[in-house]
Amino acid sequence: MQPDMSTSSLSRRPPFCPHAGCEFHLDPTGWKFHRKGFYHRDRPPRRVQRYRCTHCRRYFSSQTFSITYWLRRPELLEPIFKSLVSCSGFRQIARNHEVSHTTIRRLSDRLGRHCLLFHERQRPHVCPTEPLVLDGFRSFEHSQYWPMDLNLVVGGESLFVYGFNDAELRRSGTMRPAQAVKRGVLERKFGRPDPQATRKRVEELLRRVVPPGGTVVLRTDEHQAYPRAIRRLRDRRFLHEQTSSKVARTPGNPLFAVNLSDLLIRHSSANHKRETIAFSKRRQSALYRLAIWSVWRNYVKDRSENRRRGTPAMGLGIAKRALRTRELLEPRLFPGRVRSLRGWLAECYFGRITTRAIETNVTHSKKYAA
Ligand SMILES: [Zn+2]
Structure with a gap:
């Protein structure tokens, strides 16, 4: 198994530019970025390092590389994964x-x-x-x-x-x-x-x-x-x-x-x-x-x-x-x-498998969340 980066290194060097359109998204060879201070959150990690890609000039942070990116309740992901394979319904x-x-x-x-x-x-x-x-x-x-x-x-x-x-x-x-x-x-x-x-x-x-x-x-x-x-x-x-x-x-x-x-x-x-x-x-x-x-x-x-x-x-x-x-x-x-x-x-x-009996099927825009 070769993950992009281990959990423990999330706060270390970002592995590639996270923006899909950027030349350094696929191959980070020669990629440069600047550190751009920190932002603070209510939940751990409380202090998050911000960065800016010198090529596409877009901002991101160490959180961008976490599956909990932009989640208000990041601690729920793991228990929900377990519940979903233990026969619980969404409402339960x-x-x-x-x-x-x-x-x-x-x-x-x-x-x-x-x-x-x-x-x-x-x-x-x-x-x-x-x-x-x-x-x-x-x-x-x-x-x-x-x-x-x-x-x-x-x-x-x-x-x-x-x-x-x-x-x-x-x-x-x-x-x-x-x-x-x-x-x-x-x-x-x-x-x-x-x-x-x-x-x-x-x-x-x-x-x-x-x-x-x-x-x-x-x-x-x-x-x-x-x-x-x-x-x-x-x-x-x-x-x-x-x-x-x-x-x-x-x-x-x-x-x-x-x-x-x-x-x-x-x-x-x-x-x-x-x-x-x-x-x-x-x-x-x-x-x-x-x-x-x-x-x-x-x-x-x-x-x-x-x-x-x-x-x-x-x-x-x-x-x-x-x-x-x-x-x-x-x-x-x-x-x-x-x-x-x-x-x-x-x-x-991208959520484009439609259900006939539903007239508006909401699809997933890859712009923000994973
Ligand atoms: Zn970039």
Whole structure:
């Protein structure tokens, strides 16, 4: 692991210019800055060093490099991260900390963006050598009329979550006549989900996880969209092994790695509990929470509850020990410095995954906060 700078060095030399447009944002070789006094805060660190970049002439401070940048309640980030992977809803977390639930949602979104970048920096960008298991985790956004799949690719041996994305789905299955009428009304108002969504998103996910020229064993159920997605990825080789979803979900099942992930997501995320009122109102919010869950699953949580086997990241050989939440959170990561942040990943980072049933979807401006 190579963080930009360690937590303890936050007050020391700034590592690069934090402004995305500056020439010294990516490569600080030859970069110069001036110290420009201090400012004082009510909370630690109370005295913050200010700087000015001699090139872009913009100001920043040692706080600019902390994930708590511009937060009024910086001490909440770590407990909120833990609550979000312990099956608490936004309102429950808000009550525990005596803040509004919108504060929790904002912090959850910030943590989600951070985790997307953290995962992207740490994950292997070479072709995985273990079999990959792919599946869609079924949930819904806004109301039961808007189901969605969260597609996951998990390592068959390491249990490492390599990547995920979303696909909106049309409500199907048995409906009462009144429900079918309501679906029609909603679809006329908001449009119908793209019937190709699963094929398109699975293609995007596999393209991201398996680099061109790579060969992998890919295990899935018999979903018809998967072979279609694979056929479009001609510059990669997939040895596709399909297992019926009716086969018992035991450790011997070839899809065990992803079945276990599904179980863990439902067990630890309040928004995906069955029969809950804490369901996701927006797909974007569910994706930020899934990013937090993935980082926790890969770097913090042991592969086994009873026998200590180490984290999935240790199984993959990219970490030597389990990380503590605090170690995941600092330093702040900058989207402009993560080169693989493009396509769907960039859309997700900047909050541009829209929910049909909501007319104004608020997106994230990268100008100020992380
Ligand atoms: Zn600069």
